[in-house]
Amino acid sequence: NGTKPLIISTWNHGLAANDEAWQQLKSGASALDAIVAGVGVSEADPKVRSVGYGGLPDREGKVTLDACIMDHKSDCGSVSFLQGIKHPIAVAKKVLEDTPHVMLTGSGALQFALEQGFKQENLLTAKSEHDWREWLKKSKYEPVINIENHDTISMLVLDADGNLSGGCTTSGAAWKMHGRVGDSPIIGAGLFLDNEVGAAAATGLGEAIVRTAGSAMVVELMRQGMSPAEACKEIVERIHKKHINHKDMSYLQVGFIAVNKAGEYGGYSLRSGFNYAVTDEGSGTRLEDATFKMT
Numbered sequence: 001n002g003t004k005p006l007i008i009s010t011w012n013h014g015l016a017a018n019d020e021a022w023q024q025l026k027s028g029a030s031a032l033d034a035i036v037a038g039v040g041v042s043e044a045d046p047k048v049r050s051v052g053y054g055g056l057p058d059r060e061g062k063v064t065l066d067a068c069i070m071d072h073k074s075d076c077g078s079v080s081f082l083q084g085i086k087h088p089i090a091v092a093k094k095v096l097e098d099t100p101h102v103m104l105t106g107s108g109a110l111q112f113a114l115e116q117g118f119k120q121e122n123l124l125t126a127k128s129e130h131d132w133r134e135w136l137k138k139s140k141y142e143p144v145i146n147i148e149n150h151d152t153i154s155m156l157v158l159d160a161d162g163n164l165s166g167g168c169t170t171s172g173a174a175w176k177m178h179g180r181v182g183d184s185p186i187i188g189a190g191l192f193l194d195n196e197v198g199a200a201a202a203t204g205l206g207e208a209i210v211r212t213a214g215s216a217m218v219v220e221l222m223r224q225g226m227s228p229a230e231a232c233k234e235i236v237e238r239i240h241k242k243h244i245n246h247k248d249m250s251y252l253q254v255g256f257i258a259v260n261k262a263g264e265y266g267g268y269s270l271r272s273g274f275n276y277a278v279t280d281e282g283s284g285t286r287l288e289d290a291t292f293k294m295t
């Protein structure tokens with residue numbers, strides 16, 4: 001804890017993402033470019049079944065993607081319900097840079113991406129189509145906790161100048177309703193940062209994270225003096241309390257990562273199984289298990 005630069009990403013596919021982002025930072029790329037390149041590794045990897053190409057589709061067999069990005073000036077860009085574009089995080093960065101808005105969705109987001117020169121392609125792999133056809137036999141919507149231990153990738157960067165930024169990209173919950181948008185493209189829910197305080201990001205059941213303004217709360221708790229680890233734990237406790245008698249409780253999993261201006265970081269999840277990748281100068285890239293409330 002305490003060094004700069006520092007990169008922290010959700011889940012074990014964050015390892016490869018962090019390595020790419022670290023290389024980018026070391027060769028002089030901006031933090032946002034490093035994030036786009038880093039999480040872009042997960043987006044392009046068909047083995048990562050919750051992000052980008054190869055992501056599990058919605059109940060109509062469509063892969064629909066959510067992503068957002070935010071910089072140290074609090075500028076942000078987001079796309080949601082985007083189809084046919086392999087790197088939604090790169091489109092989100094274009095929304096930040098080249099539009100007067102912060103969010104574009106659906107066909108409008110796609111139109112913007114195409115105008116920006118992104119290529120439209122089929123993101124549904126044969127494996128994901130097969131899994132969808134299997135799912136159709138019972139058509140039961142029940143999110144699986146820690147899908148194969150691969151999930152949404154959220155990346156937080158504290159750069160060499162001490163500035164914070166972050167990004168988040170996902171294909172969302174498998175078998176969701178067509179048009180469903182989760183927490184990941186929503187600034188304040190799936191991702192939030194205040195360059196005076198810290199940055200936080202979420203993974204897990206997006207509905208629960210939106211209900212509690214999860215990532216924004218983690219940053220506010222850090223502002224009030226909590227460490228990143230304490231702030232992540234506090235919001236998970238709050239989410240748990242609000243969901244004890246809720247219909248989503250049986251499959252509820254949420255996890256948060258956070259980093260503060262001093263380079264301290266931490267993570268916490270409701271249930272076991274959540275981990276995150278950390279990269280810094282001294283220790284290189286490693287996977288750390290989040291502490292959790294219950295198994």
Ligand code: SD4
Nearest residue numbers: 152172173182203204206
């Ligand atoms: C979502 N939080 O869309 C994202 C995806 C995820 O477990 O992390 N799923 O709800």
